[in-house]
Amino acid sequence: MQELAEKKPKEGQDKFYGRIRNQGLNWNRKRIARVYKMMGLNKRRRGRKRLPARVKQPLIIPLQPNDTWSMDxxxxxxxxxxxxxxxxxxxxxxxxxxxxxxxFSIGSNLVIKILERLVLERGKPMAIRVDNGPEFISSALSEWCLEKQIKLLYIQPGKPMQNGYIERFNRSYREDVLDANLFESIHQVRLLSDEFLEDYNMYRPHESLNDLSPITYRLKKCG
Incomplete structure (x- = not known):
């Protein structure tokens, strides 16, 4: 019974009875009902949410701005x-x-609002690369992207380097802001984050960009 409960958490007492009988065990229905209740299986259980199969997405360098954004x-x-x-x-x-x-809390609806403001400022991307966090696999975000004709590129679970561009950014942000400061308020986090963002975009050289800052690189490539 325990094995069935672990393998088939969505099936109930009647299904278990049928399976047990099909295995050749002569348990009657009352006995199965009694054991089922003793084990607490009559209480509702939340099954583990299964992710659909994810196809490996190659981490290519886009040819122009707004081809692909990454989010984490x-x-x-x-x-x-x-x-x-x-x-x-x-x-x-x-x-x-x-x-x-x-x-303090960021759900899928707030993620969508942030993206909406960003799209108004910069135009929409062709695709957004994300991991399998609950905010990113939500139906609300999927429907918003479908409406905007933006493709969601999901990395494979346990493969963070498939989102390598933002993983590298996260490391810089953690070293320079999160690990370098003690924060008294969320307002202080925002102020220091804004300072980091300006320096990172305007002045910080990147080896992958020929030692140019992101803004300088974009202006040089796109005019």
Whole structure:
């Protein structure tokens, strides 16, 4: 019974009875019902949500801005122990940081609002690369991207380097901001993040961009 409960959590008592009888065990229905209740299997259980199969997406260098954006979350805490999250969005073309958004809580609806503001400012991307976090696999984000004709590129679970551009950005942001400071408030996190974003985009040289900053590289390539 325990083995069935682990393998088939969505099936109930009647299905278990049928399976047990088909295995040649002469348990009657009352006995199965009694054991089922003793094991607490009559209580509703949340089954593990299964992700659809993810196809490996090659990490290519886009040919122009807004071809592909990458998006990811980071976590940290204030001095008082309160946790906060940071949503980072970059343009893969020139690794430009488009948004660094710290909040105590960021759900899929807030992610969509941030993307909507960004699309108004910069135009929409052809695709956005994300991992399999709950905010990114939500139906709300999928429907918004479908409406905007933006393709969602999901990396394979456990393969963060398939999102390597933003993983590299996250490391720089953590070293320069999150690990380098003690934060008294979320407002302080936002101020320091804005300072980092400006320096990163305007002045910080990138080896992959011929030692140019993201903004300088974009202007040189696109005019």
């Amino acid at each position: 979350f980071m976590h940290d805490t204030l001095m008082n122990g309160r946790k906060f999250r940071v949503l980072n969005i970059i343009d893969d073309f020139n690794r430009e940081a488009l948004r660094i958004e710290p909040y």
